Every structure is written in structure tokens, then in C-alpha cells.
Amino acid sequence: MSITVSRSHEASPISRGAFLRGASVAAAGIAAVSLTGCTSGQPPETSTSTGSTVTSPQTTHRVLLAYFSRAGENYWYGDRTFLETGNTHRLAEMIGDRIDCDTYRIEAAQPYSERYDPTVERNTEEQDDDARPAIANPVPDLSGYDTVLLGSPIWNVQPPMIMATFVEAAGLSGKRVLPFVTYAVSGLGSTSSFYRDLNSGAQLGEGLAVRGEEVSAAGGDLDQWLRATGLTSAESR
């Protein structure tokens, strides 16, 4: 089975309409989750007023991996399946196993349905409204990071609108941002222009797209991307 990996292109083999249906609402807001070290030991934890666990970036950690992923019913080789763990979540874990970074999971304040069709409908409305769906807790301080890996599924040929919430809340000016996505058929879709149009002041680098069904087999392509972006050295993998 081949792994489809594409880099920093805007091509989209399907139309947006293929994933369009229905409606729902998006609340704006900012969020937070726990921040964990990807490799070796966990950084020290501190409690926030919201009760969430946030850890301070260590001086040795210059890379933040921030991702959104939704478990539940999803597309699977033209059919549907129920994912206990989202595809992007699994890809993020593979990245975390390979590089020294902190991980921040973006979680929606109003969780997305576990069912596929209502999620498509809600996303359609959020895109139509240019919404900023609220994140569950405040985003971490990114001042200690120079590179941010931004991971998400592709929803209607672009990242979910909650990624815009994160970008605008995080303050990415001057950061190097490397997007990675999982998808069914669209590759990166319009990921690059989505992030570029947010005018965050970030320097957008090479993206990685992995087909959701093939995440487990994507280690080789992931290694290649990490080398190409300088996140691992040529001899490390």
C-alpha cells in the first residue's frame, strides 16, 4: 500500500463540495491543554487557575508541536470507521518519538461530535462564518520556541477553523511554522494559503501531508520531512 505524502502544494484533487453538508455554530475563544515533552522526561508541571496542567518550555526545547485531532467516526478507504485515536494524534505521537519538542493538544471548548456527518455540518458552518471555535483552555506562552509544528486533519480541503483560533491566540510572529496534516484524498489542500492568509507574521515552511489510513506506515516519509526541515540530522535516521 503506498503512502501519499505531499509537500507545500495547493493542489486539491477533490472539490470542497465533496465534504460539504449542513450547518452548526462556532464559538470564538482561546484555549489550553497540557503541554508535555515529546521525548525524555516531562518538564515540571504547574497548575493554572483553570485547573489545567501547563508546563513551562525548557531552554533545550525550541520546538512546539501543536495539533488538533478528533477521535470518532471518520472516513476510511471510502467507507467509515470509528477511530479510538485520531489519525493526526497518532502522527503527532510519531513526531514526538523522533524529535525533542513539547506537545500541546488543541481541544475544542465545544467538543466536535463523534459522528461524522454532524462534524461535516458544523465545520461547513464554521468555514462559512469564518468562525474561531473556542479552544478549551488558554494557549501556552510560545516565547521559548522558535519552531512550531502545526498539525491538523484536513476538513473540507483546509485545516479546521480552530487552527485559526490557535494561530491568532498564540502569537506566531517570527516563528518558523511547519504544517502537517492527515487527510483522506486532498493532500495538503489549501493548508499553506489558509495559514498565510491569517497574516500571523510566521515564516511558513515545508508542509507534510499523510493519508489518514496510512499514518502507521508513514515513518519513512516522516523521517524524510524531519530531515528536510532540519529537525533531525541526516545521520539521525
Ligand SMILES: Cc1cc2nc3c(=O)[nH]c(=O)nc-3n(C[C@H](O)[C@H](O)[C@H](O)COP(=O)(O)O)c2cc1C
Ligand atoms: C468534517 C470532516 C471533513 C473532512 N474533509 C476532508 C477533505 O476535504 N479532504 C480530505 O482529504 N479529507 C477530509 N476529511 C477526512 C480527514 O481529513 C481524515 O480522515 C483525517 O485523517 C482525520 O484526522 P483526525 O483523525 O486526526 O481528525 C474530513 C473529515 C471530517 C471529519
